[in-house]
Amino acid sequence: MTGTQTARSPLRIHGRDTELSTAHTFMSGLEHRTGGALVCAAGPGLGRTAFLERAVQDFRPGRALLVRATTADGARPHGGVRTLLRAVTGRWPHARPAAGTGQGSERSALLRLLHTAAAGRPLLLCVDDVHLWDPPSRTELGRCAALLRTSQDPVGLLLSVADHRAHDPALAGLPRLRLGPLDGPAAAALLGDLTDGRAAPAVREELARAADGSPRLLGELAAGLTPPQLAGLAPLPRPLADPATLLRACGARPAELPPATRRLLLLAAAAQETHPEGPGADAALVLRAAAAAGLGAPALEPAEAAGLVRTEGERLRFGSAPLRRALYESVPLAERRAAHAHLASASADAAALRLPHLVHRALAGDGPDAGLAGRLAAAARADGPYLSHEERSVALAVAAGRTEDGTDRATRLTEAADHARLAGRPARARELLVPVRALPAALPVRGRAELVHGLLSLRDGPVADAREELLLAAALLGPHDAAAALTARLAATEAAWAMGDAAAYVEALGGERSGVDAPADAPGARPVNAAPGVRGRLPDDYRTGMAAVLSGRLDAGVGPLRRLLARTEQAEDPEVLLRAGVAALVVGDLAAACRVNARALAAARALGRTTLVPQALEHLAYGELRAGRHPRARVHAEEGLRTAHRTGQRNIAAHQHAILALVASVEGDTDALTTHATAATAVAAPHGLVQVATLTGWALARADLGAGRVDEAAARLGPLVRPGPRQGHFAVRMLAVPCYAEAAVQAGAPDAARAAVAEFAVWADLGADPAAPAQLARCRALLAGAGGGRPAAADAYYEEARARHEDTVNDFERARTLLLHGKWLRRRRRPGPARGLLRDALVAFEGCGARAWTEQTRAELRATGDAPAGAEPPAAGRAGPLAELTPQQLRIARCVAEGATNREVALRLSVSPRTVDHHLRNVFAVLGVRSRLELARLVDRAEDSTAAL
Structure with missing residues (x-):
């Protein structure tokens, strides 16, 4: 039976923005009397029907009908087209198919019917699962669709087909789009709809991975869980389906x-x-x-x-x-x-298939087989880039299944789990570790299992717990496997860094033995990873340098870290490169940081260490962010976010969200900022990610500052930059001081910023950030000019800041200095010099994509009497009563209409609150309004009228 429907209830579709945009473009053509067709292809369960239902729901300008094809329609020649004719006439009885026989008669009848049904209005006809129809029907439908593109009727055909039938010759030449599997965030959003938000985050992640991007399977999996299982209060069934x-x-x-x-x-x-x-x-x-x-x-x-x-x-x-x-x-x-x-x-007989051959032999048998298990484990550990981490993991897990000895079985399961981790399959890694703790095994084997579990927790779990697991692993491994113990301590320092606990970092780092170098064949040593970086040497320079930096002695740590960077920049192991990249960021060598982290990314991909890819992208994005290259940082962070979701690393994903929030705070994308800040905080709070929380707070504050909300910006940044129990992350505090100083001074509280700027001065002198000296001069200029105190000193500091910016690559920070200097000069009644600085700032902000700061700069230029590109139209071009306002009155009216207070307007336009009050009274008198609400309504109506023109 063929179904027809017109969608009535709201239908939410996740992860299909691009495809929906294509469909909307196609449907908007019907409004302009351009007929045609569009083919939507997707695999089973990927939402073909839901996509067509959404198209019917969204089609407003005319009539829409959805017809679902069935196998019964295709049981006889032309059965599909005839069913379609009946569906159309059943929906619109005034349309009647013309009788006819012979070749092309069905096509002619369908064209005439659609012409009649449209009745001069746009008509959208959706046919779901066209591939189920008989070949003659598909051929006639395809020819009809081709003819619609040149007809005068505003009729559109939106057809769906199974992915494997997307290249049906009957539909050749028609434009098409493809629905792929949902990505992680889209699957999580859909699951939130399906469960009314009752699914715990970890459960959402696991269901999304198991569904492999299939909306239908995601619904089946969610429907099979009890409320306690959805909430994470009861174990999930194994298998899930x-x-x-x-x-x-x-x-x-x-x-x-x-x-x-x-x-x-x-x-x-x-x-x-x-x-x-x-x-x-x-x-x-x-x-x-x-x-x-x-x-x-x-x-x-x-x-x-x-x-x-x-x-x-x-x-x-x-x-x-x-x-x-x-x-x-x-x-x-x-x-x-x-x-x-x-x-x-x-x-x-195939040498290249030795490992698959042994795996198949093991899977074909039953019961323990020590000889086969040993050969299989040895083949899985053999050197050779042609074996992926997943292949090694599978082989070791299968070998463990044929192993009787408890210690050997636990060892092979642990190695299998670590290869699964490196392959980006954390859920599988955790499954493999479950039986290890129940097996009788020696302390080194227990230590290696704790190490793998701690590494998994470090990327997806509370980092304080991960640190304790890793320190326990180091203690268990220390007497038996120095290389693995070193790996555990290094990972514990990463956990301490994420926690924002410098003392814990130094404690974990200082627990190692200086210059440890355990060879792979050392007695009793069994490296956890096949990767050479895990059992490689950690130079004394790294330990000495990072211990000094985290102990507050940056000057003592810079030399060793620079030596380390010089020796390891051309390394081939991604883990070694990632640590070198950290050293480069710590010493402020941003060019080297970007270069080394890009090399780490390439190495991780080349060696198949999938789990390291999002971390390399995160570090690379940080380097670009510090250099002021926000578009590049966004590209890396977006890819890192996708990879982190795909590999189940929520902590890394939270860092990527924080980076994207910082980029959005510069680009002025309020929706993106809210989305990424919310996602980052949702993980940072329960997992103890202090660095993520600090970066997110900085992003929100910088957005406030860009929009002129200086009080809010100062309130957010104060706890992050000052010492105390609620202070920000030790690696971020000083980076945020220039924003805090600007917000505090503009909020009328310069004294609150003086202590932070004094500490920033000490830090800037150490050379850890190329932009810091220029930012310090800018902060001093702001403090000197606060309240009109020392204008000569302020001018001198601004000149110094501008000169120092010439030695850096951070155009965004340079533009902020130019803007602040231009504001200062305009307030000192020097519009000519201010205008030149502001024009340079405008060009720089536009180049950085910093929309909020661009608008600030344009407003400042207008206040100097300049009219930059993109400024508001002259009075003759304004709508209605707004034409009677002066440019300054118009700016104030627009700010008030947006909900700004007089103080906020004054800060945004760099005038006094008394000036705003004076202009606002005149605005009320000219426009004949008596309240701010009436003013907002009048401005909105006038702006709408101007837009319509």
């Missing part, structure tokens, strides 16, 4: 396939067990195994036609990871073992 649920959510019906096809699909699914998240199964291996099992290549064709699997080069790829998992787990264990036996036999 049974095979039948997975198959239903993926739109797969394997029982309808021929037996030979089902057996070949099982071989393909089993072949990918060695690398579940990889690029697909080795097609040649699968076909060799299929031939040995008496199956021919043609047996694959029904599965390809159903969209379950596709051939891409030398790989067989399933429609989704949950689909492959369901097809594998839905068959009895004996059949899975038989499939692995065929695969083991087919890979026996």
